[in-house]
Amino acid sequence: MKHLLDIDSLKADDIHHLMALTDHMVEVNQRPIPKVPALRGKTVVSIFFEDSTRTRTSFDTAARRLSADVMNFAVSSSSVNKGESLRDTIETVSAMGVDAFVIRHGSSGAAQQITQWTNASVVNAGDGWHQHPTQALLDCYTIRTHLNRREGFDGLRIAIVGDIKHSRVARSDIQAFTRLGALVTVVAPPTLLPPSMDGWPVEVSHDLDAIVPEVDVLYLLRMQRERMTDALVPSLREYTSLYGLTPARARTLSPHALVMHPGPMNRGVEMAVDPSELPGSVIIHQVTNGVAVRMAVLFELLGSGSGLKAEET
Amino acid sequence: MARTVIRGGTVLDRCGERRADVAIADEMIEEVAETIEASGDDVVLDASGCHVTPGFVDLHVHLREPGREEAETIETGSRAAALGGFTAVVAMPNTEPAHDSLSTIEFVRRQARAAGLCEVAPAGCITIGRAGVTLAPFGELAAAGVRLFTDDGNGVQDPGVMRRALEYARPLGITLAQHCEIASLTKGAVMHEGSCCSHLGLPGWPALAEEMMVHRDIELSRLTGAPIHLLHLSTARSVELVRSAKADGVRVTAEAAPHHFTLTDETLRSFDAVYKVNPPLRTAADIAAIKAGLADGTIDAIATDHAPHPPEAKEAPLDQAPPGMLGLETALALSLTELDMPLADVVAALSWKPAAIAGLDSRHGRLIEAGASANLTVFDANEEWTVVPAKLASLSRNTPYAGRPLRGKVRHTIFDGAAVVIDGVAQR
Numbered sequence: 001m002k003h004l005l006d007i008d009s010l011k012a013d014d015i016h017h018l019m020a021l022t023d024h025m026v027e028v029n030q031r032p033i034p035k036v037p038a039l040r041g042k043t044v045v046s047i048f049f050e051d052s053t054r055t056r057t058s059f060d061t062a063a064r065r066l067s068a069d070v071m072n073f074a075v076s077s078s079s080v081n082k083g084e085s086l087r088d089t090i091e092t093v094s095a096m097g098v099d100a101f102v103i104r105h106g107s108s109g110a111a112q113q114i115t116q117w118t119n120a121s122v123v124n125a126g127d128g129w130h131q132h133p134t135q136a137l138l139d140c141y142t143i144r145t146h147l148n149r150r151e152g153f154d155g156l157r158i159a160i161v162g163d164i165k166h167s168r169v170a171r172s173d174i175q176a177f178t179r180l181g182a183l184v185t186v187v188a189p190p191t192l193l194p195p196s197m198d199g200w201p202v203e204v205s206h207d208l209d210a211i212v213p214e215v216d217v218l219y220l221l222r223m224q225r226e227r228m229t230d231a232l233v234p235s236l237r238e239y240t241s242l243y244g245l246t247p248a249r250a251r252t253l254s255p256h257a258l259v260m261h262p263g264p265m266n267r268g269v270e271m272a273v274d275p276s277e278l279p280g281s282v283i284i285h286q287v288t289n290g291v292a293v294r295m296a297v298l299f300e301l302l303g304s305g306s307g308l309k310a311e312e313t
Numbered sequence: 314m315a316r317t318v319i320r321g322g323t324v325l326d327r328c329g330e331r332r333a334d335v336a337i338a339d340e341m342i343e344e345v346a347e348t349i350e351a352s353g354d355d356v357v358l359d360a361s362g363c364h365v366t367p368g369f370v371d372l373h374v375h376l377r378e379p380g381r382e383e384a385e386t387i388e389t390g391s392r393a394a395a396l397g398g399f400t401a402v403v404a405m406p407n408t409e410p411a412h413d414s415l416s417t418i419e420f421v422r423r424q425a426r427a428a429g430l431c432e433v434a435p436a437g438c439i440t441i442g443r444a445g446v447t448l449a450p451f452g453e454l455a456a457a458g459v460r461l462f463t464d465d466g467n468g469v470q471d472p473g474v475m476r477r478a479l480e481y482a483r484p485l486g487i488t489l490a491q492h493c494e495i496a497s498l499t500k501g502a503v504m505h506e507g508s509c510c511s512h513l514g515l516p517g518w519p520a521l522a523e524e525m526m527v528h529r530d531i532e533l534s535r536l537t538g539a540p541i542h543l544l545h546l547s548t549a550r551s552v553e554l555v556r557s558a559k560a561d562g563v564r565v566t567a568e569a570a571p572h573h574f575t576l577t578d579e580t581l582r583s584f585d586a587v588y589k590v591n592p593p594l595r596t597a598a599d600i601a602a603i604k605a606g607l608a609d610g611t612i613d614a615i616a617t618d619h620a621p622h623p624p625e626a627k628e629a630p631l632d633q634a635p636p637g638m639l640g641l642e643t644a645l646a647l648s649l650t651e652l653d654m655p656l657a658d659v660v661a662a663l664s665w666k667p668a669a670i671a672g673l674d675s676r677h678g679r680l681i682e683a684g685a686s687a688n689l690t691v692f693d694a695n696e697e698w699t700v701v702p703a704k705l706a707s708l709s710r711n712t713p714y715a716g717r718p719l720r721g722k723v724r725h726t727i728f729d730g731a732a733v734v735i736d737g738v739a740q741r
Contacts, residue, residue, distance in 0.1 A: 087628045107630030108514040109584030128632070129514030171514055194511030195519070 003122045004297055005112050006131040007175040012152070015140060015180060019150075021296035022141050022289070028065065029292055039068035042302050045093055046102040047073040048125070049110070054263060054287070055125050059102045059134075062294035068099075068302070086110065087117050094118040099302050103127075108168075121301040129166050135262055136172035138293040140180060142286050143217055146258055153182035159211045161187040161243055162221030162270055165194050169262045170221060174202055187211050187243065191232040208243055213252045218280075219260045220245055220270045236269050244272040258282050314338060315354040317732055319725070322360025322691060325657060326367055326681045327665055335365055337687040340730035344683055358725045358732060360691045366660045367678045368400025368431075368688035368726065370667040372490075372568050373465070373544060373616035374641065376402075376433065378424060379417070380409025385621035385708050387421060390641070391430035392706040392741070393619070395733045397641040398723040400688035401432040401668070401677045402619075406443065407466035413438040413449040415457055430733050430741055431726075432688075434671060437462040439478050439489055445470050448478055455485045460672030463490035465544055468526050470496055475530065479539040488566075488670065490542040491530050493551070494592065498522035503631050505578040505593040513581060515631060518593045520548040527551045531558040531565055540564035542670055545618050547573045547592040549602030556611040566670050567606075568616035571647040572638055574603045576713060586627045586634030587713045590620070593636075607662060608654050614667035615659075617644045621709035639712040642705050647714070649694055649721035656694060664690075691725040698722050706739060 001014070010018075028036055044063040048056050056072070063070045073093055084092075090101070100121040103111050108128030115122050126132040143158075144150060158177050164170045164186050177184050178201040185203040186193070197204065205211050212218060223239055233239045240246065245259065250273045253259070259281045265271045275281040317337040324333040324345065334349040335342060351357045376390035387404075394402045404421055406412030412421065418435045425433030436459070438449040443464040451462060462482065468491060469475045475491075482489055499518045504510050506517025527543055531554060534541040546552060546567050558565045572590060577597055580588040588594060606612040620637025627634050648659050668678030676686040699718050702710040726734035733740050 085625050085628055086630060087625075105630065107632045110630045112584045113628075113630065127514075128630075131514070166514075168514060171512075195506045195517050196508040196511045198508040199512075 001300055003115055004133050004301065005115070005122065005124045007133050007136050007172045007179070010179070012179045015137070015176060018137055018293070018296050018300060019141055019144055021300060022292045025292035025295040028295070035065050035067060037067045038299055038303050039063065039066040042068045042099040043071060043097060044068045044100045044102060044298065045071040045073055045098045046125070047075065047089070047093070048104040049075050050104050050106045050126070052104055052126065055104060058287070058290045059125060059294050062291050063298055065291070066295055066298055068298065086114065090114045090117045094120060100298065123297060123301065126168055128168065129171070130168050131172050132168040133172050134290070134294050134297055135169050136176035137297065138286055138290045139173055139219070139260060140176050141289045141293055142260065142282050143258065145289070146282050146285065147216060153177060153180040156182040156217065157185070157215045158182045158217040158219060159185045159187055159215045160219045160221065161208060162223055163192040163227060164188050164221070165192050166224065167221050173219065174200065178202070185211055189233060189243070192227070208249065212249050213254060215257055216254070217258045217260060218245065218253065222262065222264065223266050223270045240269055240272050244270050246272045250278060253280060256280070260286060263287065315356065316343060317356045317358060317727065317730070318349050318351045319358045319360045319365055319689070319691060320349065320351070322363045322365040324681050325364045325660055327661070328680060330657065335681060335689065337727060337730050340687055342681065342683055342685045342687050345681055356732065358691065358735060360724070362695070363691045363693045363724055364656070365681065365689060365691050367664045367681060368690050368728065369398045369645070369663040370671055370673055370677050371399045371402040371617050371619070371641065371644070372461070372614055372667045372671055373570070374402045374404055374619040375407065375621065375637065376404045377621060378408065379420060384623050387424035387433060388428040388430070389706060389708045390619070390621070391425060391428040391433060392739050393641040395430040395726045395728065396706050396723060396737070396739055397643070398645050398690035398692055398726055399431055399641060400690065400726065400728045401434060401671070401673050403461055403671050404433050404435045405465045406436050406438045406463065411438050411443050412436060413441050415453060418454060418457060418459060428741070430739070431728050432673070432677070434461070434673060435459065436465070436490065439464045439469055440474065443467050445474060448481060451482055451485055451487060455487050459487070461488050461490055461542065463492065463544065465490065465492045468492045468494040468496065472529055472533070476533050476537065479533055479537040479541065483537060483539040488540045488542050488672070490544050491526065492544050493523045493526035493530070495522045495525050501632065502593070503589060504581045505595045507578060507596060509578045509581060515581070520550060520595065523548055523592055524550045524554060527554050531555070531563055534565055535561070535563045538564070540566070543567040545570050545573065545592060545616065546603065546606070546612060547595050547599060549599045552602045552606035552611055556606065559611060566613045567611070568614040568667070569603045569607060569612045570616060570618040571640060571644050572713065574600050574607070575647050575651050580713070581631070584631060586629060586631050587638065587711050589631055589634055589636050590638050591636035604652060607652060608658070613662065614670060615644060615648055615662045616667065617641050621707050622711050623709055627711050637711070639705065639707050639709060641707070643700060643712065643714050643719065645692060645723060646698070646719035646721040650719050687727050687730040689727040690723060692721060692723045694721050696720070696722040
């Protein structure tokens, strides 16, 4: 594997392989000194054209635990704001000797585009509405761990609720969950669905009340405030009453069901309950698993196949 | 006196096809005969295996000058036109400043005359600054010979403004041309709205945004009696609306661009902005409808919407890159390669039909006979070639056809009696 740009290009076996690798990384992270020399001498550059402290920190932590050198390319203070093109930026940084780019960009396709301007590996850390593959992998890992589904998600019922149309998380999760065998239902008002879902392996519902008691995993998406100005929903209040996880709806969750969210949560909007009072909430575990999954991805792209056994070196 | 003699070709014009040589003296066709012997100082152009047709007329090009000379100039665009077999092009008014005053129109014509490679007919604006509010001085510009008016790049959004524009235009003998796009339906749009954009997470440009304005303007033309030309149709339903309006006798004409009958929205899976164009590339079903519309004459003309952009502009993320692609040098070959139409119908859609719409038919798209203006294209319909962007005459390189094998190539272009392209090489 040279790049990780999307989930679409991964087969179920690829996902299982990365999950197994993540198991190793979780073990590394539990050591007294959670650091291995696997990527010593490798340089990982993260370029975030869109702010995201949590994802950047997660990737940087992952790279450091594998002993890679980590460079942060600060977009706000760089030449990007002086009119330098994306191509020039990538070619310039690439010329310094880079093994992998971790890129977050507000435009769909940006991660794929830069692969033509560098020989380094590219990890898509979120591009526009398109894909956020490491989010999907960490979500898979979290479900796999908490519902004890090492063999796959056959028959698992997962609902993804909210703004599917503008969500790279939804696009990635739908592909990853269904590739592992899950039955996915998306729940959203029609204005927050993509214009065409032909060929999407999902059910569509507009009735959250009917869905909540049925699912093994309830996945809530972040509701962006700017959606109101585009007349996509009348108000946040109405959105919460129809599509938010309210205390009344939370009571109908099945006892074993997981509640997930990619963060950051809009408390009082999609998450209208205190998640710490939800026994099935694994939101904080998603964050923890994010580091291990990103270690697995970086190791898969850059590793030589050895070096995980820190205790022997 | 030295003449130019085109020898060995098959003459093809509105009256059909016949074996003939063509002799040109000054700016006129002097003689058309089965065999014309060249005398000592005549320039002989070999047309064996070629068709000799009236020069092509492109209703829709963006030459970028004034204002965006890093993308194209009137000279480089004219050279691309001549190499593509065009003896006249209609320059769209979305320059900076826009073609909304006599001084800009005169500037464009002066630059075109200096280049001397083809006729450049500047289209006037419908509204000042293409802002959709105040009418441009139609009367003054019409008196100066401007025949086509459009705010291309923008559609005229306000139906009241468009109605008044058509009413005001009617007695002036001019034609208004519409870029059909309801802007509120295409905010931020990057590509065709459908399953592909949904998958890629890119904002969609729905077919309806074009079709609503096609419908509106057909009805406004019916109401006012003024002619309307519809630019770059891209959807199946648009073709159907025009077909039915023509059957009703509405004075509507339409054009389609080669990219809208050769490429689909699936190309955007590459996230390469070279495929971003406005209106966007659509589906295979739309391509079939555009081809059928050209074949049955519902769509009158093939127009390129030649839209040069420098590399740095197209090496941007899709939502930031400007829309548009080159077209002048590939239009003939794409039409011959992709359209299942008799050759004469393809030439009609490239030559005399657009010449009539542009009001250029006194000098372009004429019968090939003694006494007519010598604006001619000589092309080999069977020559195979491959598009190499660096070899194009345009200043820009944004062709979506790089590496694509095509059939049909211009050998010579005669503009106002001068051989501006000989053996595929521009002479100026």
